[in-house]
Amino acid sequence: MSRLIAILALVFSAVTAQAEVNIQDVESPGGFKAWLVEEPSIPFVSIELSFRGGASLDAPGKRGATNLMVALLEEGAGDLDAQGFTQAAEGMAAQFEYDVSDDVLTVSARILTENRDEAVALLRESLINPRFDPDAIERVRAQVLSSIRSDLRDPDSISSVTWDKMVFGDHPYGSAYDGTVESVSALTREDIQAAHKATMAKDRVFVAAAGDISAEELGALMDTLLSDLPDTGAPQPEDVQVQTKAGVTVVPFETPQSVAIFGHEGIARDDPDFFAAYVMNVVLGGGGFEARLMNEVREKRGLTYGVYSYLVPKEHAALYLGRVASANNRIAEAVDVIRDVWTGVAEQGVTQDELDRAKTYLTGGYPLRFDGNGRIAGILVGMQLEGLSPDYVNTRNASIEAVTLEDVKRVAARILKPEALHFVVVGQPEGLETTLGQ
Known part of the structure; x- marks a missing residue:
């Protein structure tokens, strides 16, 4: 070995x-x-x-x-x-x-x-x-x-x-x-x-x-x-249309810190707007300490060690999710701030500076993904599963650079749905109770 x-x-x-x-x-x-x-x-x-x-x-x-x-x-x-x-x-x-x-x-x-x-x-x-x-x-x-x-x-x-x-x-x-x-x-x-x-x-x-x-x-x-595998396997399951309503589902659990997953319907990987959504998410919650959620929930208010959002284009459904953890007596405030940030980006989009920094974040690190044969083979097979063409690895950064401020604003208004943003909170959250189911 x-x-x-x-x-x-x-x-x-x-x-x-x-x-x-x-x-x-x-x-x-x-x-x-x-x-x-x-x-x-x-x-x-x-x-x-x-x-x-x-x-x-x-x-x-x-x-x-x-x-x-x-x-x-x-x-x-x-x-x-x-x-x-x-x-x-x-x-x-x-x-x-x-x-x-x-x-x-x-x-x-x-x-x-x-x-x-x-x-x-x-x-x-x-x-x-x-x-x-x-x-x-x-x-x-x-x-x-x-x-x-x-x-x-x-x-x-x-x-x-x-x-x-x-x-x-x-x-x-x-x-x-x-x-x-x-x-x-x-x-x-x-x-x-x-x-x-x-x-x-x-x-x-x-x-x-x-x-x-x-x-x-x-x-x-x-x-x-x-060659000796079966010719066909089991049929694939049906696609699912994700439907949620704004609200909170509380799952009681004895712990000093509540954890929450939140989100709603997302965007498919083959959607023409996917790149714009991908860039937008870096600004919203996928860009680490530069993201708005991290800035508003952690840096300004100290409500959490970490909060983030991510696109989940599954094979039979598309989700837009996020996660946060906070003390039981502060999770309600964290939920309110996340809602406000979600709504703000949906209604106003992002700034040019935020867009430029997101592009730098996404394009600068991409070549580092090809850091060995194993990583390359994994990326290639993932591209095939997603229906991408072989030239994607050489055109991907150009596609990100082509995203405009208007693209992000349009896509934010399209895919961010404050009226569907649902939180599942596990813990003993003070000031939160189940308000709506799905």
Whole structure:
């Protein structure tokens, strides 16, 4: 493992300074497609696989099945049990990571060139032939249940679960993707196998690679990894129209500090106004200490250590959310100030100085995201999922610079909805009570 870590340390200097990222479109003999950034100077490649759908494809009554399944992919495959699989990967200095969210199941691999064929064969086994051994299932189930029980005592988790249930109801987004104590406890090996077939299929996979691999080699690698997956997986869930009303939902919880999640409907990633909204959000709450929310709630009034807002363009719904935490006797004031700032930007837009600083904030740090093969591969596969074109990495900053003050004012009036701004507050907030439901 130490050899791979040493090579990773070299990647930053080899890749970061590139003025442009040259992305190749690759198609395998078997018809799989990928984006590739070829960098042969270091004998190492990162491969990113993303399967659209993720935990939202859980079967009815089987919440948490996909999350548990993904956690088991490295717990034995083919002829290797969990220990054997780990030892084989370490012996090749290969790193595999498996993750899942509401919308995406992701597999990440870091492989040395000299061990590429053997490492790909091992990775393939985890994708195609995971063992799901009973002892591994129970061990990982216990870990998941421990995490779920911990979340039941965490105000941030409680606020998120309450918000999602309020907004999304029975849609998969309406519950935590790791499931409940009851649902996870009831999952069988057959449920886990079904989740594997439902989520990891050819019709929803996106591939990206960066590093020491040619287009021809990547094509052959994709056929090796993916050809034996099911042709199709489970159908995607329906889209959801987010509907909220201004108000507060209080969830009583014994804690000296209340936490709140707030927001309403957002904007889709493919909306023509997305860049203007993205820039506007930096001014409102996404720009750290330069943002209006931070300035008004923390700097001027000392009501919190941190408050922020963020756009959440999910696959089947779009949200505009924010978070804040404050002492129980001050959270009501924080809520009032956030409402005022939200309304002010909606009605008046932002200043030219704020716009200029937001653009500098967004464009200046963007090249630093490409600080290694792993980050590049992850960005490329994310771009594919969002329907972006390969030239996005080289035109993105120009699109931000093109946003005008009039664009921000128009978009602020369009997407900021004070009449729909709802707060879910978890704690013992003084001066706040539930005023409206959804």
